[in-house]
Amino acid sequence: MPETYPSIAHFHTIRVNQPASKFYNSDYLRTVCDLWEYRGSGLMNLHGSTGDLVLLGTTTEQLEPIFFELTHELQQDIGGSGSNLRTPECCIGKARCKWACYDTQDLCYGLTQYYQDELH
Numbered sequence: 001m002p003e004t005y006p007s008i009a010h011f012h013t014i015r016v017n018q019p020a021s022k023f024y025n026s027d028y029l030r031t032v033c034d035l036w037e038y039r040g041s042g043l044m045n046l047h048g049s050t051g052d053l054v055l056l057g058t059t060t061e062q063l064e065p066i067f068f069e070l071t072h073e074l075q076q077d078i079g080g081s082g083s084n085l086r087t088p089e090c091c092i093g094k095a096r097c098k099w100a101c102y103d104t105q106d107l108c109y110g111l112t113q114y115y116q117d118e119l120h
Helices: 026-039 060-073 104-119
Strands: 013-016 043-046 053-056
Touching (some): 026 060
Antiparallel strands (some): 043 053
C-alpha cells in the first residue's frame, strides 16, 4: 500500500557477510555506517538470525549503488537468507584460542567462497 504509506513503500534489507569470527576494525564499521546513512535508513542489525550484518531499509533505486560500493569499493561479500546457503560462522580459532588445532577462519572463508561461487 505505497499510496497509503509512502514513507515505507520501499524497505529493502541487505545482508552483508560477516568477517570470520566477527573481527571488524573501526574504519570498516565507520565506512559501512556512512554508506548506510547515505543510501539507506541508517538502521542496522549487527548479526541477526542469519549471522550477517543486516542493513535495514532502503529504496529500490539505491540497491545497485549499494551493491557496487559494498562489493567493489569495500571488497565485501553480500550475504543471503535463502535456503540455498546461509552465511557460515566459525569460532574464534587460533586468533585467540591456544587449543585451536586448525585455522577455523581460513576454513570458513574457503567454504563461503566455494559455495557462494557455485550459487552465483
